[in-house]
Amino acid sequence: MSWAGALTRRLLATPAYWWAGMLLAVGIAGLAWVSRTTPVEGALVVRQALVEHRQAGVLQVSEVELPHVWDEQSPRWEGEARYRLPWPAGLSYSGGDQAPLAMLLPRVGARYRVWLNGQEVADRFWSYEGFVDTSLVPQIVHLPRAWLAAEPVDNHIEIEVRGQPLRKSGLSQVQIGRADALVQRHADLMWWQVYVTWMVAAVSLMLGLMALLLWLNTRERLFGLLAAATFAWAVRLGLSPLETPPMSFEVWYYLQKLSFTAYCGFLYLFMWDLFDYRQGLIRSFVNGLLWLGPFWLAVTVYVDSYAMYWIWMAVITLTSAVALVKLFHRARWGLDANQRLTIVFGAATMATGVRDFAVVNMGFPGDADIRWMTVGSLMLMYALGWVMVRRVSAAMEQVRLLNTELSRKVGEREIELQRLFERLRHVESQRVLEAERRRLTRDMHDGLGSQLVQALNVVRGSGPQVDTAAMAAMLHHALEDLRMTLDSLEPMDGDLPTILGTLRQRIAPAMLAAGVELVWQVQEVPPIPGLEARGVLHVFRCLQEVFANVLKHAQAGRVTVSTRDLGGQVELCVSDDGVGLGRLDGGLSGGGGRGMGNIRLRAAELGVLVSFEEAAPGTCVRFLFPLQRHDPAGSG
Numbered sequence: 001m002s003w004a005g006a007l008t009r010r011l012l013a014t015p016a017y018w019w020a021g022m023l024l025a026v027g028i029a030g031l032a033w034v035s036r037t038t039p040v041e042g043a044l045v046v047r048q049a050l051v052e053h054r055q056a057g058v059l060q061v062s063e064v065e066l067p068h069v070w071d072e073q074s075p076r077w078e079g080e081a082r083y084r085l086p087w088p089a090g091l092s093y094s095g096g097d098q099a100p101l102a103m104l105l106p107r108v109g110a111r112y113r114v115w116l117n118g119q120e121v122a123d124r125f126w127s128y129e130g131f132v133d134t135s136l137v138p139q140i141v142h143l144p145r146a147w148l149a150a151e152p153v154d155n156h157i158e159i160e161v162r163g164q165p166l167r168k169s170g171l172s173q174v175q176i177g178r179a180d181a182l183v184q185r186h187a188d189l190m191w192w193q194v195y196v197t198w199m200v201a202a203v204s205l206m207l208g209l210m211a212l213l214l215w216l217n218t219r220e221r222l223f224g225l226l227a228a229a230t231f232a233w234a235v236r237l238g239l240s241p242l243e244t245p246p247m248s249f250e251v252w253y254y255l256q257k258l259s260f261t262a263y264c265g266f267l268y269l270f271m272w273d274l275f276d277y278r279q280g281l282i283r284s285f286v287n288g289l290l291w292l293g294p295f296w297l298a299v300t301v302y303v304d305s306y307a308m309y310w311i312w313m314a315v316i317t318l319t320s321a322v323a324l325v326k327l328f329h330r331a332r333w334g335l336d337a338n339q340r341l342t343i344v345f346g347a348a349t350m351a352t353g354v355r356d357f358a359v360v361n362m363g364f365p366g367d368a369d370i371r372w373m374t375v376g377s378l379m380l381m382y383a384l385g386w387v388m389v390r391r392v393s394a395a396m397e398q399v400r401l402l403n404t405e406l407s408r409k410v411g412e413r414e415i416e417l418q419r420l421f422e423r424l425r426h427v428e429s430q431r432v433l434e435a436e437r438r439r440l441t442r443d444m445h446d447g448l449g450s451q452l453v454q455a456l457n458v459v460r461g462s463g464p465q466v467d468t469a470a471m472a473a474m475l476h477h478a479l480e481d482l483r484m485t486l487d488s489l490e491p492m493d494g495d496l497p498t499i500l501g502t503l504r505q506r507i508a509p510a511m512l513a514a515g516v517e518l519v520w521q522v523q524e525v526p527p528i529p530g531l532e533a534r535g536v537l538h539v540f541r542c543l544q545e546v547f548a549n550v551l552k553h554a555q556a557g558r559v560t561v562s563t564r565d566l567g568g569q570v571e572l573c574v575s576d577d578g579v580g581l582g583r584l585d586g587g588l589s590g591g592g593g594r595g596m597g598n599i600r601l602r603a604a605e606l607g608v609l610v611s612f613e614e615a616a617p618g619t620c621v622r623f624l625f626p627l628q629r630h631d632p633a634g635s636g
Helices: 002-013 016-034 179-218 221-239 249-274 281-303 306-333 337-362 373-462 468-487 496-513 533-554 594-606
Strands: 043-046 048-055 058-065 080-085 101-105 111-116 119-124 139-143 157-162 174-178 517-521 558-565 569-576 609-614 619-626
Touching (some): 016 337, 016 373, 043 179, 101 179, 179 373, 221 249, 249 281, 249 306, 337 373, 496 533, 496 558, 496 569, 533 619
Antiparallel strands (some): 043 174, 048 080, 101 139, 111 157, 558 569, 609 619
């Protein structure tokens, strides 16, 4: 188990670009094996042909080597040409061999017809009015045995080709032989040249959508460049295997070449940002190519100049080569995993393109019918996708770390704020307690203290004969004042009926002794905010003053206490059936007596409106308590 664990840890510690390099080596080895130049069993290759072609109105017949490309002729061929193919020596169908025969055309275009011994056996879009390019996909033509000559050497095969300007018109090497073997070969070519192309286009489109979504969410330039490059490559690949595109040749050619230009340019800028290069001359040159490309290619199509296209492709190829060289140059300064991965796959993709150019255009050994570049771009797409995922993962990890650090700092600040809050609350509680202590001291000094001083003065002034009745009354009054102060300290939570009920216990005996009927019409009302101990005592003092004046001056026989909920206010009304305000000569007379002034002063400290009204008969003192919090002016 120890050696297995060590091996596992060693494998997991291996950098991703090493694994990518090994996978690329296996993939390229697989491509080399698939595209080896082994002949198709049961088929022979035709490498020469006689071709008839009109130049300047003159019919010319010449022998050419296959593959034959019109654009490589001087002057360049246009129009139509008829190829006459010899029957391959050694391909016999005499005797008992009745196997069907066929002819494989890996590349022929842009449209063609085939005759076997004067009989037309294939017509591929010859009369089609729109744009056609049959060279985009491999072609297979079945040769009916009924039309074959008795002797193989007597067979005559003719292929008439109509070319398309700016396209590689002409004819590739032709294979003739057993139909079953060539059909399988045709299926293999279709898979490599068409289906793989569609698959890479789908992968590129998907990668582009992912990069676009990331760019929309992050606005990071790197993802925008990747989205532009992959979308351009998807367009390029999507247009490549279409024999009959739903557009004119000019539009198709322009879009295909422009998308390739955009792919190369945006991919270069993507790598530039990935490798964190500084702004330089080559980057400005690439930006210039992206701006110039649409105009250059439009002129190329308009003037039908294949030379302009070759110049443009040479510039793109040179720029790509310089980009690759700069990538390796950048490697001297150290690269991260994403950059190493991009270099590995970028070099592999470049190698597939070089291989295709060498085999197809320079005659190097290899199967020219199978292109490596598409598969190489697929590997590059996967590498770019991996780089994108790694970059997003790194960004998410960075965000996670930042969130963790932020949570830690917020937690520390919360603890610090909690400590400060506890200190402030302690200080505030101390301040409130000190204020309440001062208030109680002041109230007891002004109320109970003054009454006890008066009682002491009476005792001192009376000598040996003390008026016990007067002394008892004064002490009783002082005791009631003390009790009222203590009652105000009880928690009542702004409940006005409870406050009034407590006061009723204190004043009811005095009212009964004076022969005044107390009518109680107190209803349930909402709690009054801010009516705490200090406010309760103010209410007690105000009502004590009112009842005292009723007993002393009003000559009333009944006093009514009532409450009402007025919506935003609570009304407290104390009314009597006495002589009224106009005939009073005591503390409430004239509207400006000392008793009335004390009531107004205490009500103002509570933020309560108070009014004195004629009740006809009697007097009504009305208090209006607000139901919203109010900090009265001058409250301490």
